[in-house]
Amino acid sequence: MRLLQILADSVVDGPGLRTVIFFAGCPHHCPGCHNPESWASDGGQDYTVDQVIQQIEQIGSRRITISGGEPFFQPTALVELVAALAGYEIYLFTGYTLDQLMRDEQARWVLARIDCLIDGRYVQTLPDHSLRIRGSTNQRILKADALKNYLS
Template identity: 50%
Template sequence: MRVLSVVEESVVDGPGIRTVVFTAGCPHRCPGCHNPESWNPNGGENMSVETLLTQIQHSGWDGVTVSGGEPFLQPRELAALVRGCKRIGKNVWVYTGYTLEYLEQLSDEHVTDVLNQADVLVDGRFVESMKDRSLRFRGSRNQRIIFLNKV
């Protein structure tokens, strides 16, 4: 999996203290993006899902967030990571610039697997004119927090 970075302790990417995996590569290139270094699909480094899962498990936190970049550019790896996180008992949030409706129309088995396994999807591109610092876990008002699976 192409990973820009892993943050071991985040309190802004979902509830509680979470491990955050930032993937590399983003086609959206939203003006005002807080993470433009993630746009390059060749940025960061290749990491195996197994290595990421070991790091996540050793963090001790209950939650994992996968952000970007755009995680759905690597659907096979994303699905394996989310499945592995659920197997070790983690709550999983996935951020995407795509909408849920768009992802559902892709008819991609790996995307479907992610949507079936993840707990929460935060969807929608960041829109600078809708930026709102008072929102929790989102950057702009158009973005939605969608509870996919109630555990």
């Protein structure tokens, strides 16, 4: 998988201290994106799932946030990573909406195994700095119970 960074001890990407895995590549190119360097699919470096797990274990966090770029831009790598992270608390940011993701079998598999999805593109005309872990008011925080109801 192609990653930009594995960041320890983030306090802005979900509740508590979290390890954040930033995927490289994003097709959305949202105006005003806070991470436009993540758009290039050839940015960052290649990691194996084992290398990512080793770094996470060294950091010692059980709270993981998967972000980007766009994690679903590398769907096979995302599935492999989420499978390897069974037992961790996983938050996942995506520019896709839940409705869009529901059309894809791999995405549905991921959604059934994460604790929280933050969905939707960043919309520069809808910012709200008071929002928890989101940048614009169109983005939703969908916890595992809501995702399971949607998947059934």
